[in-house]
Amino acid sequence: MIRKFYLILFFIIPFNTWALIEVDITRGNLNPLPIAVSPLSIDEESRKKFENILKKENIGSEISSVVEKNLKTSGLFNPLNKDAFLQAPDIANLKPRFEDWSLIKAQALITGKVNLVDEKLRVEFRLWDVLAGKEMMALAFTTVPTNWRRVGHIITDKVYERLTGEKGYFDTRIIYVAEEGPKTRRIKRLAIMDQDGANNKFLTLGNELVLTPRFNPTNQMVTYLSYFRNLPRVYLLDIETGMQEVVGDFPGMTFAPRFSPDGKKIIMSFAKDGNSDIYTMDLENRIVEKITNHPSIDTSPSYSPDGQYICFNSDRSGYQQIYIMKSDGTNVKRISFGKGLYGTPVWSPRGDLIAFTKLHKGKFYIGVMRTDGSGERLLTENFYQEAPSWSPNGRVLIFYRETKTDDKGKGFSAKLWSIDLTGYNERLVSTDTDASDPSWSSLLSN
Amino acid sequence: MIFFLKHLISCEKVNIKKFDQGAIMKLNKILKNAFLIVFASIALSACATQKKTTGQMQGDVYTGTDTVEYLASGVPDRVFFATNESVLTTASRETLRKQAAWLRKNSSITIVLEGHADERGTREYNLALGERRANAAKDYLMTYGISSDRISVLSYGKERPVDSGSNPLAWSKNRRSVTVKAN
DSSP states (O other), rough: OHHHHHHHHHHTHEEEEHHHHHOOOSSOOOOOOEEEOOEEEEEEHHHHHHHHHHHOOOOOHHHHHHHHHHHHHSSSSSEOGGGGOOOOOOHHHHOOOHHHHHHOOSSSSEEEEEEETTTEEEEEEEEEEEETEEEEEEEEEEEEEGGGGHHHHHHHHHHHHHSSSSSOOSOEEEEEEEESOOOOEEEEEEEEEEETTTTOOOOOOSOOEEEEEEETTTTTTTEEEEOOGOOOOEEEETTTTTOOEEEEHHHHHHEEEEEEETSSSEEEEEETTTTEEEEEEETTTOOOOOOOOOOOEEEEEEETTSSEEEEEOOTTTTOOOOEEEETTTTEEEEEOOOEEEEEEEEEOOOEEEEOOOOOOOEEEEEEETTTTTTTOOEEEEEEEEEEEEEESSSEEEEEEEOOOOOOOOOOOOEEEEETHHHHHHHEEEEEESSEEEEEEOOOOOO | HHHHHHHHHHHHHHHHHHHHHHHHHHHHOHHHHHHHHHHHHHHHHHHHHHHOOETTTTEEEEEOTTTOOEETTTTEEEEEEEEEEEEOOHHHHHHHHHHHHHHSSSSSOOEEEEEEESSSSOHHHHHHHHHHHHHHHHHHHTTTTOGGGOOOOEEEEEOOOSSOSHHHHHHHHHHHHEEEEOO
16 A cells, blocks of 8 residues: 555656756655654663663664654655654554554554663564555664664665665765865865764864765775875775875876775876866776876766766866766767756766756756756756765765855855755755765665 | 856946946937947947956956965966966966066075865866966966976865955955965
């Protein structure tokens, strides 16, 4: 029943909305699925022990809050108010009284149980189809107690996948640039956080300018641009160990780095004598290859998920446009032909779309187009925004937006925002500091 | 680009009104339609030639001195660029010739050319654009006898504006290449 509902939600509504999207941003227009997330039940003894270890009064409720917030943020679910729940968590997990849940209009129900087993956190959860009165899924996880938020994210991923048929994106992290200070002397630090903003951590101290961090899609390595010793260079950083190294030995500025989909190469721009071209470096044998050779600016390269093609930004036509080519640099073809300038193309992990930034008549847009340049759709318009990054399932884009300053140069801010591929569900991703250049990791667990 | 052109057209219209008021009045009396055509063509030709200065900008290149510092007396440290451009203007070439003369006299000095862009572009493209602008200045200094050994280039893209405003004048100040003493 729910499955059927979702087929309709995903395939009919997006088509309906496409015609409307252009520039207009309408929020919450989808019909989100009403879902009840019952607090995970916990026995008194386990509860007390977890309170000791994690300083959380009721870890069962905390985990279910993580799930609830994730589902709400996705824009596809409407978690119902707990005050209306009639059944106690422990009894609901054994066998829900479906009439009670359908009375409050829940179509799906999540229940579960938390225990402490050998100093480990054990969580089991069940997903129920309320209308059909059936269990759809039951899983259990065991992990160290400090991983409790991740358990919440993994549960959300499983529920999301079961109900939508697409992989989730909740057990993921965002690496970004944390910004502070006046616009003319901005202090920038690399920072990393969970997809929902929790567990924020700074990775650099702010002594040198850092820009454009990007995750390796296969592991927890990051590539980024650092002005260490006033030499702008692409670096490779292992976020587990903190070890880092310069990528390649280029006599000048390297920038705009990204990993290949297999994580074995870094593709980037190298600027020399006023000309930027695209290069790759193999991380295993350190072999450097020149991919483009043109007197114009060639930058912002991004591989297709199969590694066969590269999209990039070039001004060889006179102004910034988007091009694609084979990964060896042959068959260069311009794909953006709309009005305005185009930058920062990023290939979707699904392979069918390229997200981009567009500048037209003094406004900036985040949009998507097919890989041949057809079907351009602009998702959001603003004074300044750029640098979209895809969620690992290719469903959501995260990007950054800057505000216009007043006549005295005051009022500047930079923030992360996310938006659904359909142009709906535009949301501020809250960060402690100002933030820019977000990059979404792949799923941490699979 | 389109944005700036629009801005220019509105500026030029103001100028014409101010200077050609009498002529316009006469035309208006004779034939309203003819006036409109003439007015439009004047506005267009004014835009095409783009020689009038509007405040501290010529075209959209900054011509003021607010932010300029001096390497030595009479030797300005920076040159300015039009949106998305790295072409040196006549004034920029004059500034760079002064810098070259000063560098020839002070042969032990080495310099860094810092290239910058305004905030109205994507970060990565602007890094490349800043590098291109600084190299335009470098090439010109080299043609006036300054060895490339003495010049290094550093692009900041849009990362280090001098003016934090979000308006065309602020942006014009930020599109620049600055010559900085390195020793």
